[in-house]
Amino acid sequence: MNTDTISQILELSIGSLSVEKLFYILLLTLLCYIVSKILLKIFKRIIQRFSPDRSIQVFLNNGLKILLIFISIIIITEYLGIPTTSLVALLSVASLAISLSVQGLLSNVAGGLTILFTRPFAVGDYIKLDSLSGKVTQTGLIYTQLLTPENKTVFLPNSQVAEGRIINYTSQTQRRIEIFVGASYNAPVEDVKEALHEAIRSFPDLIQEPLPAVHVRNYQDSSIQYVIHAWVPTELYWDAYYILMEEIKKSFDRHHIAMDYPHMNIHMIGDENNG
Numbered sequence: 001m002n003t004d005t006i007s008q009i010l011e012l013s014i015g016s017l018s019v020e021k022l023f024y025i026l027l028l029t030l031l032c033y034i035v036s037k038i039l040l041k042i043f044k045r046i047i048q049r050f051s052p053d054r055s056i057q058v059f060l061n062n063g064l065k066i067l068l069i070f071i072s073i074i075i076i077t078e079y080l081g082i083p084t085t086s087l088v089a090l091l092s093v094a095s096l097a098i099s100l101s102v103q104g105l106l107s108n109v110a111g112g113l114t115i116l117f118t119r120p121f122a123v124g125d126y127i128k129l130d131s132l133s134g135k136v137t138q139t140g141l142i143y144t145q146l147l148t149p150e151n152k153t154v155f156l157p158n159s160q161v162a163e164g165r166i167i168n169y170t171s172q173t174q175r176r177i178e179i180f181v182g183a184s185y186n187a188p189v190e191d192v193k194e195a196l197h198e199a200i201r202s203f204p205d206l207i208q209e210p211l212p213a214v215h216v217r218n219y220q221d222s223s224i225q226y227v228i229h230a231w232v233p234t235e236l237y238w239d240a241y242y243i244l245m246e247e248i249k250k251s252f253d254r255h256h257i258a259m260d261y262p263h264m265n266i267h268m269i270g271d272e273n274n275g
Contacts, residue, residue: 115158181227
C-alpha cells in the first residue's frame, strides 16, 4: 500500500467525520484509557498504604474511575469540536437530580466513611449505640451490622451510627466492675467490708493491680450503701460480675449481715392520761 492510497483512505469521511479524525479519536481514547489505568494503579497503591480497609479502597477507587471517565469524555468532545459547556451543565443537572433522589443513601455513605476513617469500633467489638447493644459483625459503607445478646441481627444505617453516642466496651483489655450493695445500719462497717472482700476473693481471675476496693458510698434512708470496684480482663467481665453478685449474698449470710430494703419504722406513743 503506497502513500497515495493511505492519503485517499484518510480523506474518506462519514458525514463530517473523516477517517483521519476517527483514527485520532481512537488514538486519543486509547491514550486516555492507558493514562487512566496508570493513575488508578498508582492511586490504588497509595490508598492501600494509608487505608487497609477494603471498603474504603473500593469506594475511592470507583470514585476516581468515574472522575477519569468524565475527564476523558470532556477531552474527546473538545477534540470533536462539540461545546463542552452545555455537556458540563447537563451533567451537573443530572448529578444534582441523582444526589437529591439518593440523599439518604449519600448520608449513609458519608457516615460509613466517617466510621471507616475514625474507627470508633472494629469488627468483633461489643458496643452500645444509644439504647442498642451488640457485637459488631460487619461494617460497610451503608450499614453497620450488630448481633445482639438475644442473637438478633440488626442493620444500623451509618448516618445514625456516625451521629449517635457510641460506647465501646471491648476496645480496652481491662474493665472495672462496679457493684452497689446495701447493708443494715446495725452491721459494723468493718464486718461488711470484710464480707465483701471475702466475696471478691472467690473470683481468682480479678486483676490485682490496682487492687479490688470496697468503700462506703452513701448513707441512705434504710441502709448504708457500699460500692465494690474491681478490675477484670474484658472477656471475663460478665462471668466475674455474676459470680460476685452470688457470692456477696452467700458471704452476707455467713456473717449474719442483713441487706436492708426500704422500710419505715412507726413508734406508737400512748396517751398517759388513758390508763
